[in-house]
Amino acid sequence: MTLLAPSAATPWLAPDRFWPGVIAATADLDAPVGVLELDALAWNAADLVRRAGGTPIRLASKSLRVREAIEAVLALPGWHGVLAYSLREALRLATRIDDVVLGYPTVDRGAIAALARDEEAARRITLMVDSVDQLDVVDAVVPPDRRPELRVAIDLDMSIDLPVLGHLGVRRSPLRDAASAVALGREVARRAGFRLVGLMGYEAQIAGVVDRYGANLAHERVIAEVKRRSAAQAFARREAAVAGLSEIAELEFVNGGGTGSIESTITDSSVTELTAGSGLFAGHLFDRYRTFRPAPAASFLLSVVRTPQTGLATVEGGGWIASGPIGPDRRPLPVWPPRLAYEAREQAGEVQTPLRGGALRTGDRVVLRHAKSGEPAERLAAYRLVRGGVRQGEWPTYRGEGMTFT
Numbered sequence: 001m002t003l004l005a006p007s008a009a010t011p012w013l014a015p016d017r018f019w020p021g022v023i024a025a026t027a028d029l030d031a032p033v034g035v036l037e038l039d040a041l042a043w044n045a046a047d048l049v050r051r052a053g054g055t056p057i058r059l060a061s062k063s064l065r066v067r068e069a070i071e072a073v074l075a076l077p078g079w080h081g082v083l084a085y086s087l088r089e090a091l092r093l094a095t096r097i098d099d100v101v102l103g104y105p106t107v108d109r110g111a112i113a114a115l116a117r118d119e120e121a122a123r124r125i126t127l128m129v130d131s132v133d134q135l136d137v138v139d140a141v142v143p144p145d146r147r148p149e150l151r152v153a154i155d156l157d158m159s160i161d162l163p164v165l166g167h168l169g170v171r172r173s174p175l176r177d178a179a180s181a182v183a184l185g186r187e188v189a190r191r192a193g194f195r196l197v198g199l200m201g202y203e204a205q206i207a208g209v210v211d212r213y214g215a216n217l218a219h220e221r222v223i224a225e226v227k228r229r230s231a232a233q234a235f236a237r238r239e240a241a242v243a244g245l246s247e248i249a250e251l252e253f254v255n256g257g258g259t260g261s262i263e264s265t266i267t268d269s270s271v272t273e274l275t276a277g278s279g280l281f282a283g284h285l286f287d288r289y290r291t292f293r294p295a296p297a298a299s300f301l302l303s304v305v306r307t308p309q310t311g312l313a314t315v316e317g318g319g320w321i322a323s324g325p326i327g328p329d330r331r332p333l334p335v336w337p338p339r340l341a342y343e344a345r346e347q348a349g350e351v352q353t354p355l356r357g358g359a360l361r362t363g364d365r366v367v368l369r370h371a372k373s374g375e376p377a378e379r380l381a382a383y384r385l386v387r388g389g390v391r392q393g394e395w396p397t398y399r400g401e402g403m404t405f406t
């Protein structure tokens with residue numbers, strides 16, 4: 001736990017020492033090597049808390065997928081509880097963490113049955129619903145009189161429609177206004193075996209859309225205006241839903257936001273807690289926000305296996321492409337040596353990736369950062385912990401512990 005001690009050190013600001021230090025600290029290991037730099041991780045955890053300005057942060061576990069990292073961050077001030085992404089995962093986390101909200105609906109019958117068998121897990125885990133359909137699935141697996149009361153939160157859609165631009169945000173919950181959220185809240189309260197405890201509204205079009213475009217100031221202005229209008233419309237909806245639901249049940253939490261939206265989400269006075277995860281490991285997509293600049297805590301190292309011609313080196317692996325709208329920003333970003341570029345016709349390959357621009361030799365290491373924060377854990381058995389160019393141990397990923405949830 002003390003591995004994540006707060007530190008004033010910012011070694012990543014000197015990349016010409018930082019990345020060679022990461023390479024040297026892991027030189028004895030065979031690639032691919034996943035690395036978490038602990039000063040960077042601690043700095044990110046503290047910076048998210050600073051940005052939250054006193055609002056507690058719930059940790060989005062999908063953006064880590066490393067149990068010991070989750071527990072280490074939760075031990076820090078300002079962090080409380082997990083937003084899990086699968087009920088099986090939530091059941092596992094709840095053996096050690098007392099507040100686990102499932103951020104998405106589930107129809108996993110085996111996991112629902114396990115939850116219903118476990119009184120302690122039922123006290124610790126909150127299910128997410130956006131329709132009576134999900135309540136019906138739970139009742140079909142275990143009827144209300146044969147299970148402990150299950151905690152339920154409602155997922156409010158926070159997307160908006162703007163003229164010309166159309167739909168902005170994610171298509172998840174069908175509850176597109178306060179009245180429909182309140183109607184579902186009434187149904188949860190009416191039905192035996194469920195207890196309404198919270199509301200979540202994730203404003204993806206603010207949190208998940210980068211807003212720093214370098215020289216393209218016109219584009220930046222458009223995005224800023226879209227985010228401003230999103231906040232005005234969607235926050236009013238969330239506030240109205242909270243007001244209505246509070247007449248039905250005493251809400252323990254109102255959750256909103258993500259790493260990319262903290263400054264905006266805290267202006268909604270109905271929000272009692274934020275969610276953040278990606279800003280901890282800091283996939284490179286999170287380099288392009290205006291209000292914060294995360295430290296590159298997570299990286300992975302690949303080995304050069306051949307040099308097809310001068311100035312071109314081929315590493316083993318590399319095609320760790322991120323989810324989301326397909327585009328060049330979903331590729332891993334080579335960060336060391338500096339100025340490496342993909343071959344336009346090959347890009348990041350299934351087992352080999354040629355990179356142009358360095359004076360690399362067979363056996364050398366290249367450092368890359370994934371676009372997203374949690375996904376590399378699906379390819380790595382463990383992250384090696386490095387601080388100040390020295391190895392500090394390792395944390396297994398979910399996958400390394402034999403768990404793959406989505």
Ligand SMILES: Cc1ncc(COP(=O)(O)O)c(C=O)c1O
Binds near residue numbers: 083260
């Ligand atoms: C429900 C929900 N809340 C919050 C987030 C934000 O998480 P992060 O900070 O990892 O971007 C997400 C990300 O997809 C999400 O699905």
